[in-house]
Amino acid sequence: DAxxxxxxxxxxxxxxxxxxxxxxxxxxxxxxxxxxxxPGHGLRLIHYSYGVKxxxxxxxxxxxxxxxxxxxxxxxxxxxxxxxxxxxxxCAITDPLRDYGYTFGSGTRLTVV
Amino acid sequence: xxxxxQMEGPVTLSEExxxxxxxxxxxxxxxxxxxxxxxxxxxxxxxxxxxxADDKGSNKGFEATYRKETTSFHLEKGSVQVSDSAVxxxxxxxxASGTYKYxxxxxxxxxxxx
Numbered sequence: 327d328a329x330x331x332x333x334x335x336x337x338x339x340x341x342x343x344x345x346x347x348x349x350x351x352x353x354x355x356x357x358x359x360x361x362x363x364x365p366g367h368g369l370r371l372i373h374y375s376y377g378v379k380x381x382x383x384x385x386x387x388x389x390x391x392x393x394x395x396x397x398x399x400x401x402x403x404x405x406x407x408x409x410x411x412x413x414x415x416x417c418a419i420t421d422p423l424r425d426y427g428y429t430f431g432s433g434t435r436l437t438v439v
Numbered sequence: 440x441x442x443x444x445q446m447e448g449p450v451t452l453s454e455e456x457x458x459x460x461x462x463x464x465x466x467x468x469x470x471x472x473x474x475x476x477x478x479x480x481x482x483x484x485x486x487x488x489x490x491x492a493d494d495k496g497s498n499k500g501f502e503a504t505y506r507k508e509t510t511s512f513h514l515e516k517g518s519v520q521v522s523d524s525a526v527x528x529x530x531x532x533x534x535a536s537g538t539y540k541y542x543x544x545x546x547x548x549x550x551x552x553x
Contacts (some may be wrong), residue, residue: 338532357539367485376539384453384540416482417460422539427473 329353332417332431339438345404347434349417351397357420358400359428361390362413369416375400389412407438441466445529445544452519460514460547462503462529466509470531472496472505472512473482473541476527486514519551 330351339345349358357376361369361384370383373392381392389411393401404411414435418428446461464470471490475483485496492507503514512529529544 359540362541365547369541369543371540399518418450420539427485427488428475428483428541432480432482438551 330417330419330429330431331436332415334434335432336435337437339407339436341408342406345407345436347404347415347417347436349398349400349402349410349431350384351419353419353421353429355421355429356397358394359418359420360400360402360409361416361418362386362388363433364413372402372415374398384439391415397405404436407436409438412436412438440543441531442448443525443529443531443542443544445527445547448526448548450547450549453550454481454551454553456551458516458519460522460527460529460549462512462514464510464512464529464531466510466531466533466542468533470533472503473530473532474501474503474512474514475528475530475543477528477546479525483548489512491512519549521551521553524549524551539553548549 348386357373370386375381375394391417401438414433416433417431442465442500444463473488474486476486477483487498489496489505495504501516526546526548530541532541
């Protein structure tokens, strides 16, 4: 959707390789989030950020790290990809000063072989 | 901790049928409640929300009422269309997890047949 983009949209990688997913927003929102979506689990929070260089862990953070050096970019890194990290990854943003509700990116489908 | 429970899918209906997708929650405090919709190959979109007890959220013919006494936020639509076929997620924020972290249900797939 306009205002938030994820890249790449699709990626296939090998077990043990590092992978970085990018979320870019043009809305100047303070809060950014990374979720993974898996059948039977819905969406689970990996990491989130509440400002530049301010990040925190979600419920499934093991094996993932994040960085936010600019307001507009939030990077998710799989340090050493495993098959259990095959998933669809969504980035979301929100600005609680305006209204409740996330705006989601279109997702990245990651396959680890 | 906070949690959201949705009815198992898939739900299959004929066009113009009445839709109910059940959602119940467990949370401390006074969470806000949401329904999101996901069409194939896309991210989630906010469908409607309610921020306090007895509020009714509505959008595109869908409605849900925040019922604190039954800790529920069931999604309803009087007459579904084929274009409503999607996955629907119930979510909450503002409970023990904090105001800006959402807890999502597992999603309910709706299939509407012409």
